Amino acid sequence: xxxxxxxxxxxxxxxxxxxQGGVIERALPALGYGNVSHVRVGKSIRLAVEASxxxxxxxxVEEMCRKLLANPVIEDFAVELVExx
Amino acid sequence: xxxxxxxxFPGTNCEQDxxxxxxVLGGESEMLWHGDATVGTADAVVIAGGFAHGDYLRTxxxxxxxxxxxxxxxxxxxGGPVVGICNGFQILCEAGLLAxxxxxxxxxxxxCETVDLRVETTTTVLTSKARTGQILRIxxxxxxxxxxxxxxxxxxxxxxxxxxxxxVDNPNGSLDDIAGICNEGRNVVxxxxxxxxxxxxxxxxxxxxxxxxxxx
Numbered sequence: 001x002x003x004x005x006x007x008x009x010x011x012x013x014x015x016x017x018x019x020q021g022g023v024i025e026r027a028l029p030a031l032g033y034g035n036v037s038h039v040r041v042g043k044s045i046r047l048a049v050e051a052s053x054x055x056x057x058x059x060x061v062e063e064m065c066r067k068l069l070a071n072p073v074i075e076d077f078a079v080e081l082v083e084x085x
Numbered sequence: 086x087x088x089x090x091x092x093x094f095p096g097t098n099c100e101q102d103x104x105x106x107x108x109v110l111g112g113e114s115e116m117l118w119h120g121d122a123t124v125g126t127a128d129a130v131v132i133a134g135g136f137a138h139g140d141y142l143r144t145x146x147x148x149x150x151x152x153x154x155x156x157x158x159x160x161x162x163x164g165g166p167v168v169g170i171c172n173g174f175q176i177l178c179e180a181g182l183l184a185x186x187x188x189x190x191x192x193x194x195x196x197c198e199t200v201d202l203r204v205e206t207t208t209t210v211l212t213s214k215a216r217t218g219q220i221l222r223i224x225x226x227x228x229x230x231x232x233x234x235x236x237x238x239x240x241x242x243x244x245x246x247x248x249x250x251x252x253v254d255n256p257n258g259s260l261d262d263i264a265g266i267c268n269e270g271r272n273v274v275x276x277x278x279x280x281x282x283x284x285x286x287x288x289x290x291x292x293x294x295x296x297x298x299x300x301x
Contacts, residue, residue: 010143015235016188017188017193017231017233017258018190019188019189019190019191019193019231019258020189020193022191023193031235047126047260067140068146068150070144071179071186073184073185073186073233073235074186074188074233075179
């Protein structure tokens with residue numbers, strides 16, 4: 001068995017209003033950053049998983065995302081795996 | 086006499102209010118514990134408001150996997166009346182028993198006030214005793230009541246007359262002013278406002294009585 005650290009990013013699906021991103025986008029110009037747009041706020045989730053190989057680890061983590069970690073109605077997710085040696 | 090099963094998760098805080106309102110309206114209630122995979126002898130189920138499992142990760146995300154939710158889903162599939170109030174609405178969406186999702190209010194304000202709602206359909210388990218177009222004054226109390234779904238889902242809700250209640254003056258950015266929806270079978274209803282908190286005149290409004298009364 002190998003160990004992998006999964007770095008999961010959960011964010012709003014395109015077209016879904018992101019109220020937190022909107023507030024931050026309106027706040028940044030007040031600090032002088034008038035050149036900022038497309039602010040999106042999401043979640044970062046880290047976990048360690050044991051699996052026979054990276055493909056198996058990825059399949060399991062993506063299943064966790066679909067079942068629990070993200071709500072597919074409003075959220076997308078991206079998974080990055082790093083082997084723990 | 087109808088018995089209403091009131092679902093109680095760790096963090097639920099409106100179950101006694103619902104039980105009281107049911108009693109005032111002449112019904113009986115029994116508490117349904119989240120860890121038990123049964124709806125007991127209930128003729129109808131209410132998932133009460135609060136913060137089930139602390140609302141960690143997302144509102145309703147953990148609660149939907151509780152044993153009681155399997156029994157609630159089975160009860161709903163058999164046509165049993167199920168109503169989710171506030172956090173209960175969020176849980177029903179997470180469980181896939183209702184379409185869409187509820188996210189943070191536009192403006193990021195917790196809204197706690199009494200609002201006007203318009204009854205949009207009376208062919209649901211929660212509105213059968215109301216009139217279409219009737220205006221009800223009922224409190225809201227939420228941070229995540231902003232209903233969202235994709236365009237196709239919204240079109241389906243509109244065309245199938247599944248939008249049960251709309252806000253007269255949208256307090257949270259909810260899509261199409263939606264305050265409550267039902268499933269295609271019309272026996273599962275979710276709403277953000279709290280009818281149990283408007284169930285007798287001493288509470289400032291008794292307009293919620295027609296909704297909970299429809300369930301009995």
